[in-house]
Amino acid sequence: MRWVAFMPLRANSKSIPDKNIRLIAGRPLFAWSLEQAIASCCFDEIYVATDSPRIRSNVLIQFPTGVSVLERSAETCTDMASTESVMLEFQQKIAFDVICLIQATSPLTRAENFRIAKQKFLANNLDSLLTAVPSKRFFWTKTGAAINYDPANRPRRQDFEGWLMENGAFYFTRKTLLAETGNRLGGRIGIHEMSPETALEIDEISDLAIVEQLLLQRQQKFDRMPTTRIRLFALDVDGTLTDGGMYYGSDGEALKKFDTRDAHGLQLLRESGIRVCVLSSENSPAVAARMKKLKIDEYYPGVKDKFAMIEQKLPSWGVALHEIAYIGDDLCDLRCLQRVGLAICPADAVLEVLRHAHHVCLRSGGHGAVREACDRILDINRNLSEK
Structure with missing residues (x-):
């Protein structure tokens, strides 16, 4: 039938x-x-x-x-x-x-x-x-x-x-x-x-x-977990992949602090077939270097409207909004968090983001929150496959 x-x-x-x-x-x-x-x-x-x-x-x-x-x-x-x-x-x-x-x-x-x-x-x-x-x-x-x-x-x-x-x-x-x-x-x-x-x-x-x-x-009540597999993970940078701190070298160059556990989590996602996309409102050489090191091709710097960028990319990605997980920590991420299938934030996100997140990490930005998010996504997809 x-x-x-x-x-x-x-x-x-x-x-x-x-x-x-x-x-x-x-x-x-x-x-x-x-x-x-x-x-x-x-x-x-x-x-x-x-x-x-x-x-x-x-x-x-x-x-x-x-x-x-x-x-x-x-x-x-x-x-x-x-x-x-x-x-x-x-x-x-x-x-x-x-x-x-x-x-x-x-x-x-x-x-x-x-x-x-x-x-x-x-x-x-x-x-x-x-x-x-x-x-x-x-x-x-x-x-x-x-x-x-x-x-x-x-x-x-x-x-x-x-x-x-x-x-x-x-x-x-x-x-x-x-x-x-x-x-x-x-x-x-x-x-x-x-x-x-x-x-x-x-x-x-x-x-x-x-x-x-x-x-x-x-x-x-249902922990706001998705009912379909996550196919793409989109990330903010400052306060999420980094601790949000402002560090400067002796020559005045802005430096960023990343967590190596996050890198391994992102690699596990990609090995499982989940696309990884990184969006940042800044255009930082330090972040660009880190993305190159992680071999993340879908890195979009200087993005002022992150949700508009995601909407623009949906047809080429071939995914729906409910198949996207997003992690962010500040108000500039709020629109994305409100519209995707799985909204995640670090433990130290701003109050309004904490209120809208489906999952609040135990760890803070730059201290393993992204790795925790990656593990959560893998668990969700694994559980859905077993049903």
Whole structure:
């Protein structure tokens, strides 16, 4: 069976302008669930369909590999057009047996949700599947009629089995069902239960702040570790590869202090197939000499906007932002740390960087922090390979 994931994104959003590419917890809204779909390894191909050049550009920046972007017709982008209309349009272009419709407005979806749902779909020979959350609320009609309980025998909450509420995170649909009925749900229907907080979809401005806090809390809970292999390690220099001190020789030449343990860690990364890239805002002969000694070809001095440089290099590197680890210690590194898959900082980084780091090293810059980061990356990739 050929499984494909599909996320339709349109340019116009009535409630929140540019909603789909709006930054939430440091990343575009669409990127959260799309990244988890990639990490799940459930799909043969993953597609985004859009009518917006800006969205297309954002998707390709976030995911230069692993996601294909298709044109979406104007007819399927009107306020009155159904989601099924764009699914049927997609069906005319791409071959599949099962399609997974992913909603960008549900960024709390995790990779294991896709995996568990797929197992259930196959085990029960389903035709379609929806996601839902448990609810123990009591519902009434506008005319005052109780829907899901008897008011004369009001159950205690702990005794009330409750209902399942569709949360719209994603749907599985067989091609045959979609073609025959024009609907995403039908035939033998299954339900994948998700955690209660995923009931919240982003439809209003107020939803953004709530979901952002949930994302940040979840990142802390799971140690904010990547769910896909790290393929590139980018480094700051001063305060990271060095101790940040200012040393001068008798002739006035600026000197830098490096740690030999860091050099060995970087060599281990490269031997494992991970690219190493060093970016510095300065243009230091001492750093250039050290990079030559370490045989690091991708050294970029005099970079004032490090994240812009990384974005520029993504297509030639052939990696996605979530496949990059970055280590930095100061505010000039913050934008990179907020956008990559694994953000690392030395123990003596500035407070704002410490708050945004996924992993804070036990060692300081120039004293083995980079070696610790290299070991952490190798452990992550090793653990992911064993799963």
